[in-house]
Amino acid sequence: MRLSQPNVSGRLVDRPRLLDELAAGLSPPGGSFVVLSAPAGHGKTVLLGQWMSVALAAGRAVGWCSLDRDDRDPSVFWESVLTAVEMAAPASVSSGQLVLPAPPPAGGFEPKDHRRFLLDIQAALEELGDGAAVILDDTHLLAGSPAEDEFRELLELCPANAHLAFATRTSLPDQRARLVRRVHEIDAKSLLFTRSETAELFDGFAVAECVIDELFRSSEGWPAVLGLALPEVALPQGAIPTDVPAASARELLDPDVLYEYFQREIFDQVDPQDQPTLFAFAICPVLSADLADAILQQESSAISLRRLARNNPMLRRTSTDSNGRSWYRVNPLYAEFLREKLISSQPGLLRRGGAIAVAWHLEWGDPRAALRLAAELAEPELLHSVMRRVGCELIADGHSSDLLALAATHGSALLAGVFSPLIVALAAVSEGKVERAEETMANAKPRGLQDEDALEWDWLKYVVAVRIALAHNERVTAVSSGWPDETISALPAPLRTAVHLTRGLAQTRVGEVSGAREELEASRATAESRGDLSSEVMSMVGLAATALGRTDLRQTLAYAERAVALAEDTESQDLSLALAAANILIAWGRFEMLDVAAAQANAELAQQFAAQQPLEELALQARHVYQWVTFDTLPDRRRVAQEFTGAWPPNYALQAAPSLVVPSLHAGLSMARALGEPRWTERLLERSRVVLGDGYDWQVASALVHYSMGRQSSARGILSPLLESSHRPRTPSSEIIAWSLDSVLEFESGNSFRAHEAMIRALAGAGDTGAFAEVLRSEPSVVRTVLARGLDRFGDHIPVAEQLIASGMSRPDSGLGHLTPKERELLAELKSLRTVAEISSDMLLSVNTVKTHMRGIYRKLNVSSRRRAVSEAERRGLL
Known part of the structure; x- marks a missing residue:
């Protein structure tokens, strides 16, 4: 003692x-x-x-x-x-x-x-x-x-x-x-030491921050290892440390001293019956009992792992997976020590056990672990086989960055395979690293492939080429695999899914709706059948974008919300790309359907998920959608509007279908108009002519710009020929705007009947598509007046009209209900000075019935007096 x-x-x-x-x-x-x-x-x-x-x-x-x-x-x-x-x-x-x-x-x-x-x-x-x-x-x-x-x-x-x-x-x-x-x-x-405590330990030594980071990660804060890493300088208490430069953590750790410590203090303290189980960690730093049993050809690993985790400082239990397996991991430095011991004592087990672990992970575990283990074994044939088998699957699951990191570590060995360069190129373009993708793809050569392998190689190259073209905003009609479409069915399921998904997204971008839907449905079905949640979610997002391309906002929301629901079912895959795209679509769809608060919440989510991706174009689109749906509340509206209109069209709008470009254009026009900047609107109009041409969509935008500048006659001159023609290509959004603007022009010229008829056409388009907000693009206050005055004569379109009227109120009107025809007739009488008896006599109603209608009006307008009812009705445009 x-x-x-x-x-x-x-x-x-x-x-x-x-x-x-x-x-x-x-x-x-x-x-x-x-x-x-x-x-x-x-x-x-x-x-x-x-x-x-x-x-x-x-x-x-x-x-x-x-x-x-x-x-x-x-x-x-x-x-x-x-x-x-x-x-x-x-x-x-x-x-x-x-x-x-x-x-x-x-x-x-x-x-x-x-x-x-x-x-x-x-x-x-x-x-x-x-x-x-x-x-x-x-x-x-x-x-x-x-x-x-x-x-x-x-x-x-x-x-x-x-x-x-x-x-x-x-x-x-x-x-x-x-x-x-x-x-x-x-x-x-x-x-265990924290990162800051580790830094304090080396304070005063010439050790770079990156080396301290590396040492902290490899030691996992274990005090003994950090102490061994201190430079071998005798330091009396209070002495100033001597500068000891180091290029890496390995230079600070004497392997002989470290391994002797591991041997004496850790390994020798382990019960001899548990030492063989430790050697499994030399092959796989992360183990479950059944994986250890497979590697060691034994059946006692579960008990041994529990004992080791309880008594060994280098080993701990980390998690339990969905299959009930407990997983254990070993300290990275201790794993190296065990690997050295295994090489010196049982070299055959390292290679044999490694191959078993690769096969086990391919069948039951993590494809990333299978690929990493295959790379560490340095057996080219095994590595290339695993890469070909799981590469596309890993990319689909959002693990492109892991694959690229592995390629950086094992570059020459990994890229030596015939399929590997294409897979790495696909991972690179998925991460937004287009130049790296092009460079890697240029080195891909189909050396010595048989027909079946050549089929798979050519289709994989096609997927990469299309993804690169999409990244450059280029049309992809000229890109071909060289094989007939019916050969897609012969491809491995992950690649088959990737082909359908890529083709669907490419066709969505240029507005080929029917073809895109067919490809994306095929992608979704294939992904669902094989449990590929990531591809299934992305296919649903693509279908949502296709629905937006045909201006079907309800279907857009249905697909996108389904994608989000599916994505919430997993935590093991990185689905931030799909979630960012889905929330962009949901935000715009809800904004169009006048659910502004929900749209703003989804726009915020879109930005959060986009920030987790390296794709600048995705982040830009998420930011723009957020700016559109929150513009009225932004403190820096002028800066936002000037930045958006000055840089329009954004990259994601180039080569896109008109139905996707038009909403972006009108969002910019609305910003400029709200700030009273005619120069910005003219600049937008000029640039949009290059993107859209001078057809129906551009002419409608031009008419709207002329109207906003007070040139009603010019706007009428542009608009009238468009409304009379039925043969010009047009987007549903532009058609809704055109009829709404026509209604406003007719109302302001004193023709209430024609204004009402035009508004019916606008409401019909909005009801069919869900694009309610487009009805308000022309002049919201006038539109709401037209809607309010003819509300009871819109027939099936009354609910849409009511929603449009309510969207301009300062407080929500849900649950108030719309006024009945008698209540609307009575409301007009309330503005007069006549008594209730006089009104009842003219309307051929009893006094009590008139009073009942008046109470209904008060309740629906949320007021308590006749004077306030008149005032509120005028504010809402009902009078």
């Missing part, structure tokens, strides 16, 4: 979070136990020594005892404890007041004498008072010895005032302490 406070040499780091936790657990009044439970190398002794120094400096009495193997003898153990208790006696009780029993003789006490001895120990501890504390280090050495039972007795007899801290590498019988709720445990996870 050692009865003095340890003299901890070397460089110390203040760890206030742990010292505060110790202080809280050992603070009077009231006693408690603090257990530091962690394997070797976690700094338990150092931390207790630091706390003891602080406590002694504050005048507190603390006793210390470091146990050794001699303390497995109960008589030696109690002698150590009694000496530590005597050290912990405060000055007020040290002068003869503290009576300690004699330690037991070598042969032990008789039962009666043993009981008396324990009671005397308890009395002595009570005499210590609340301030004293006793520290026992290395209590794990008692495990399995007679002294372990004595230690349990000590825990049970400790009085309510006693403060006891002990450090152990294993779990000792402290159930009694737990039952009385007096124990506070600091475990191995808490004792």
Whole structure:
């Protein structure tokens, strides 16, 4: 035993979070136990020594005892404890007041004498008072010895005032302490260094931040390894560290010293029956029991892994998967140590077990792990086979960045395969790294392929070429695989899905709606049948975009919301790209259908998900949609409008279908008009002519611009020929705007009948498509007046008209209902000065019936008087 406070040499780091936790657990009044439970190398002794120094400096009495193997003898153990208790006696009780029993003789006490001895120990501890504390280090050495039972007795007899801290590498019988709720445990996870503590440890040394980061990641904050990494410079207490430059963490870690520590302090402490299981981690740093059984050809891994995770500092249980498997992982540095041992002792197991692990992961586990293991085995044939099998699947699941990282680490070996360059190129373009994709694709050569392999290679090259063309906003009609379409059915399922999805997205972009729907439905069906959730979600997003392309807002929302619902079913795949695109579509669809608050929420989500992707075009589109649907509330509207209109058209609008370009154009026109900037509208109109041509869609936008500038006659001159023609190509949005603008022009010229007829046409288009907001593009206040005055004559379109009227109110009108024809007739009479009796006489109604209608009007307008009803009706455009 050692009865003095340890003299901890070397460089110390203040760890206030742990010292505060110790202080809280050992603070009077009231006693408690603090257990530091962690394997070797976690700094338990150092931390207790630091706390003891602080406590002694504050005048507190603390006793210390470091146990050794001699303390497995109960008589030696109690002698150590009694000496530590005597050290912990405060000055007020040290002068003869503290009576300690004699330690037991070598042969032990008789039962009666043993009981008396324990009671005397308890009395002595009570005499210590609340301030004293006793520290026992290395209590794990008692495990399995007679002294372990004595230690349990000590825990049970400790009085309510006693403060006891002990450090152990294993779990000792402290159930009694737990039952009385007096124990506070600091475990191995808490004792690990944080990133900031690691930086403090190397403060003053010429060690780059990136090296500290690498060392922190590889050591996972394990104090022993970080201590071994300190430059070998003798540092007296308080000395200034010597500059020791290092290019990497490996230069700071002497492998011989590190491996000797692993061997002596970790590996040799493992039960021999569990050592073979450790070697499985040399092959797979992350293991489940059945994977370990497969690698080692045994059936006992589950029990062994549980023991190892409980007692080994380099190993811990991390998770349980959906199949109920428990997964364990080993420290990366310790995995290297195990790998070296395995190479020297069983080189055949490393290669054989690696191949088994690859096959297991392909069948039951993680394709990324299969590919990584195949790359580490450095067997070209196996690596290329795995790459071909899982490459497209990994990209579809959102793991392109992982694949690119693997290619950077194992570049020459991985890219040597015939299919590998194309797969890496596909991953690169999926991450927005188009130049890298083009460079990698240029090195792809179909060397020595048979017909079946050539078919797959050519279609994969086609997918990459189309994705690159889409990234460049180019048309892809000239891109071909060289094979008939019917050969797609012979492709592997992941590639078949990718072909259909890519073709569908390309056709959606240029407005080939029917072809796009067919391809995307094929992609969705294939993905669903094979459980490819990522491709299924992206196919649904593509279908939503197709629906938007034909201006079917309800179907757009249905597909996009279904995509979001599917994406929420998984946490294992990165679906941020699909979720960003889906929320962009939902935001615009809800905005068009006048659900502005929901649209703004989805626009915010779109920006959040887009920020998780490296695709600048996606981020730009998400930002623009957010600006469109929140424009009226933005504090910097002028800057936003100037930026948008000045840079229009954005890249994503180039080569896109007119039905996707027109909403973007009108969003910009609305911004410029709201700020009274005719120059911006003229510039937009000029640029849109290049993108759209000078057909129906551009002519409608031109008429709207002329109207906004007060040139009603010019607007009429442009609009009239368009309305009379039925042969020009047009988007539904433009047609709705045209009829709405015609209605406004007719109303302002005094022709209410023709204004009403034109508005019916606009409402019909809005009802068919869900593009309600387009009805309000011309002049919202006039539109609402036309709608309000003819509300009861819109027939099936009354609900749409009511929603358009309500969209201009300062408070929600849901649940109020629309006014009946009699109520609308009565509302017009309320503006007059006539009495209720006079009104009832003219309307051929009883006074009570008129009063009933008046109460209905008040309720629906949310008012309480005739005067307020008239005022509210005028504000809403009902009068």
